[in-house]
Amino acid sequence: MSAADAFEAQTLCIIGTGLIGGSLALALKQNGYAGRIIGAGRTEQTLIDAKRLGVVDDYSTDMAAAVKDADIIFISVPLGAIKPVLQSIQPAVRADAVITDAGSAKQSVIDDVREVFGDGFAQFVPGHPIAGTENSGVRAAFAELYQNRRVILTPEPYTSEQAIDQVTTMWRLAGAQVSCMSAEHHDKVLAGTSHLPHMLAFALVDCLNNLEDIDEIFQYAAGGFRDFTRIASSDPVMWRDICLHNSAPIIEMIERYQNELEGIRQALQGQDGETLKQIFERAKQARDAFTGKT
Amino acid sequence: MSAADAFEAQTLCIIGTGLIGGSLALALKQNGYAGRIIGAGRTEQTLIDAKRLGVVDDYSTDMAAAVKDADIIFISVPLGAIKPVLQSIQPAVRADAVITDAGSAKQSVIDDVREVFGDGFAQFVPGHPIAGTENSGVRAAFAELYQNRRVILTPEPYTSEQAIDQVTTMWRLAGAQVSCMSAEHHDKVLAGTSHLPHMLAFALVDCLNNLEDIDEIFQYAAGGFRDFTRIASSDPVMWRDICLHNSAPIIEMIERYQNELEGIRQALQGQDGETLKQIFERAKQARDAFTGKT
Numbered sequence: 220m221s222a223a224d225a226f227e228a229q230t231l232c233i234i235g236t237g238l239i240g241g242s243l244a245l246a247l248k249q250n251g252y253a254g255r256i257i258g259a260g261r262t263e264q265t266l267i268d269a270k271r272l273g274v275v276d277d278y279s280t281d282m283a284a285a286v287k288d289a290d291i292i293f294i295s296v297p298l299g300a301i302k303p304v305l306q307s308i309q310p311a312v313r314a315d316a317v318i319t320d321a322g323s324a325k326q327s328v329i330d331d332v333r334e335v336f337g338d339g340f341a342q343f344v345p346g347h348p349i350a351g352t353e354n355s356g357v358r359a360a361f362a363e364l365y366q367n368r369r370v371i372l373t374p375e376p377y378t379s380e381q382a383i384d385q386v387t388t389m390w391r392l393a394g395a396q397v398s399c400m401s402a403e404h405h406d407k408v409l410a411g412t413s414h415l416p417h418m419l420a421f422a423l424v425d426c427l428n429n430l431e432d433i434d435e436i437f438q439y440a441a442g443g444f445r446d447f448t449r450i451a452s453s454d455p456v457m458w459r460d461i462c463l464h465n466s467a468p469i470i471e472m473i474e475r476y477q478n479e480l481e482g483i484r485q486a487l488q489g490q491d492g493e494t495l496k497q498i499f500e501r502a503k504q505a506r507d508a509f510t511g512k513t
Numbered sequence: 514m515s516a517a518d519a520f521e522a523q524t525l526c527i528i529g530t531g532l533i534g535g536s537l538a539l540a541l542k543q544n545g546y547a548g549r550i551i552g553a554g555r556t557e558q559t560l561i562d563a564k565r566l567g568v569v570d571d572y573s574t575d576m577a578a579a580v581k582d583a584d585i586i587f588i589s590v591p592l593g594a595i596k597p598v599l600q601s602i603q604p605a606v607r608a609d610a611v612i613t614d615a616g617s618a619k620q621s622v623i624d625d626v627r628e629v630f631g632d633g634f635a636q637f638v639p640g641h642p643i644a645g646t647e648n649s650g651v652r653a654a655f656a657e658l659y660q661n662r663r664v665i666l667t668p669e670p671y672t673s674e675q676a677i678d679q680v681t682t683m684w685r686l687a688g689a690q691v692s693c694m695s696a697e698h699h700d701k702v703l704a705g706t707s708h709l710p711h712m713l714a715f716a717l718v719d720c721l722n723n724l725e726d727i728d729e730i731f732q733y734a735a736g737g738f739r740d741f742t743r744i745a746s747s748d749p750v751m752w753r754d755i756c757l758h759n760s761a762p763i764i765e766m767i768e769r770y771q772n773e774l775e776g777i778r779q780a781l782q783g784q785d786g787e788t789l790k791q792i793f794e795r796a797k798q799a800r801d802a803f804t805g806k807t
Contacts, residue, residue: 299786349733369733411721412734416741418777419713424796426766426773427705437803439643439663440706446740447710451800455793459786466781472720473778477771479720483712484767487760492593492753499749502718506745509731 226388229254232289234282234304236260236269238351239321240295241360244274246393249362259285260296269357283311291385294320298460301328305335317382319344319389323409323457324465325373325402341379344386345402347371347409348395353452366394373402410468415476417458418469420451520682523548526583528576528598530554530563532645533615534589535654538568540687543656553579554590563651577605585679589615592754595622599629611676613638613683617703617751618759619667619696635673638680639696641665641703642689647746660688667696704762709770711752712763714745 231247233240236258244256258266258275259282266278279285286292286308294304301322312318322328325345332343350368352359370390374383387397400408427436462469486494525541527534530552538550552560552569553576560572573579580586580602588598595616606612616622619639626637644662646653664684668677681691694702721730756763780788 351737353737371733408726408730408733411724411730412738416717416738418774419717420741421793421796422770422773422777423710423713424800425792426770428795428799429769430705432702433799436702436705437799439665439702440803443645443647443744444706444710445804446743447714448800448803449740450737451796452804453793453797455790455797458793459790462781462789463784463786466784470778470781473774473781475723476716476720477774477778479716480712480767480771480774483716484764484771487756487764487767490757490760492757495756496749496753498719499715499747499752501722502715502745503747503749505722505727505731506718506742509734509742510739510746 226291226385226392227251227253229290230257230288231255231389232257232259232286232292233275234259234285234292234294234308235296235300236265236274236278236357236360237295238355238357238359238364239348240293241269241272241274241357242350242362242364243293243295243348243389243393244269245360245362246365247389248273250392250394252392254290257285257289265357272357272360274357274360282307286316287311287313289313289316291389292316292318293389294318294322297454297457298322298324298327298464299456300460302331302335305331309335315342317342317344317379317385319346319386321346321348322464323347323413323461325371325405327464329373329375329402339377341377342382344378344382345373345375346386346390347373347405348390349413350395351453353449355454355457363394365390368395370395370397371405372397372399373405374399375402406465407468410465410472414461414465414469415472417450417453417461418473419476420448421458424448424451520585520679520686521545521547523584524551524582525549525683526551526553526580526586527569528553528579528586528588528602529590529594530559530568530572530651530654531589532649532651532653532658533642534587535563535566535568535651536644536656536658537587537589537642537683537687538563539654539656540659541683542567544686544688546686548584551579551583559651566651566654568651568654576601580610581605581607583607583610585683586610586612587615587683588612591748591751592616592618592621592758593750594754596625596629599625603629609636611636611638611673611679613640613680615640615642616758617641617707617755619665619699621758623667623669623696633671635671636676638672638676639667639669640680640684641667641699642684643707644689645747647743649748649751657688659684662689664689664691665699666691666693667699668693669696700759701762704759704766708755708759708763709766711744711747711755712767713770714742715752718742718745 258278552572
């Protein structure tokens with residue numbers, strides 16, 4: 220049996236059947252996964268919806284019961300809920316089961332696992348799918364979410380190679396491209412490309428919301444504004460948790476950004492068109508290069 | 514003859530046949546405009562392209578020659594180029610011709626017109642179509658750009674009602690919805706919904722561009738980042754000019770934003786999850802309400 224065949228016959232437990240967990244289940248089923256998928260979570264209604272939508276085959280609000288037969292356990296809950304989930308499942312997890320997660324910050328999850336499962340726990344593979352939409356919940360889940368998207372794994376030196384292979388096989392079957400880096404590097408890269416932009420978008424909408432005539436202001440907003448603020452519709456609890464669990468790299472990025480913005484403000488104040496044009500040209504060039512536009 | 518019929522038989526001169534001017538011409542032609550459209554600008558190659566693409570019927574790099582037969586003159590050049598254009602056309606404009614523009618700031622254009630055409634010039638209707646893409650140039654022009662988009666006119670008390678009617682008729686034929694407000698109010702609203710977001714996007718891309726490993730950082734950027742930074746691909750010269758011609762309202766908005774972002778930074782520093790959640794919830798609620806999402 221190939222690794223992929225072996226994987227497809229396994230039992231998968233998804234803890235947190237929202238956009239991320241639900242889409243993984245749908246993607247695997249669409250791509251031939253024949254194993255059982257068990258949903259787990261605190262809110263029974265979410266699990267009932269997940270079963271009705273064909274996302275999971277079965278479910279339980281009792282996390283220990285949900286994981287006891289699982290070969291692989293995928294934890295996709297907000298970062299602040301990961302440690303309590305680990306504490307709930309720890310007594311019931313099989314010794315050979317592989318555990319992975321979808322947290323947007325990785326060092327904090329590694330620390331949580333160390334605290335609950337002890338030093339050098341080899342069966343946990345820290346993971347982060349770089350995918351999502353501004354929508355949340357199982358009704359927002361769709362099978363194509365991970366198609367050609369990147370998944371970053373941040374294994375520790377003591378992480379089992381076999382466990383890494385299992386998680387890699389799972390994500391490839393879901394359509395994603397898997398790569399590895401250190402947790403520290405992941406947390407810095409994501410602070411720049413995801414966490415900072417979300418802070419900026421939340422700040423913009425909240426800032427405008429404090430103006431008078433706010434209804435009129437939004438009424439005259441064009442497509443650029445709609446695109447720019449899309450991520451401000453993201454789940455507040457998830458983002459609070461990302462902030463609390465990756466605060467140092469995010470603070471560093473915000474401070475760099477504050478310096479950059481203050482430079483623009485000063486150039487405006489001094490009517491310094493040349494400096495403004497240079498900043499805009501550098502940004503356009505970098506953005507066009509990133510998107511492959513010439 | 515109705516106002517629309519009368520308009521459709523007129524001669525229109527478009528000065529600056531880029532995305533904005535070119536799309537207006539294409540929209541009018543698609544919607545039955547039967548009059549002549551003359552292109553004008555400094556760069557002959559742009560005008561050759563505009564004619565080849567069917568955007569204009571004829572063209573001239575001599576602005577005075579281009580406007581002399583025009584019933585209506587549409588100026589769609591960067592804000593910094595408007596005054597020189599007005600100076601070039603002033604001796605040749607017919608006394609009954611209507612002049613309008615597409616500048617993203619309105620008070621500065623009104624001031625330019627006063628300086629060139631004198632106090633109380635009734636034939637100029639300041640206008641701003643709230644539409645655009647991050648692309649520029651005549652090749653980016655398309656007939657649907659203004660479909661159901663808003664156009665704001667900011668007439669002065671002395672502006673001719675007939676001229677306002679002409680410009681309104683033109684924009685409605687192009688598919689847009691026309692409304693009026695004061696130039697001061699326009700400049701404040703646009704500073705918030707358009708100019709500030711562009712500053713933030715340029716600042717973000719330039720800020721990340723200064724990091725090491727920038728190629729890798731952009732490589733792990735997800736769809737949210739792509740949307741968020743789209744407007745950073747906008748034309749640097751156009752945006753330099755918007756900054757220089759609407760600096761006071763933009764500076765005020767940047768300062769409000771700096772306070773908001775500093776509040777988020779402090780909440781992160783203090784691990785104040787409750788404050789962060791409240792900001793994110795307010796932003797999500799406002800953004801969802803604005804887009805009609807429930």
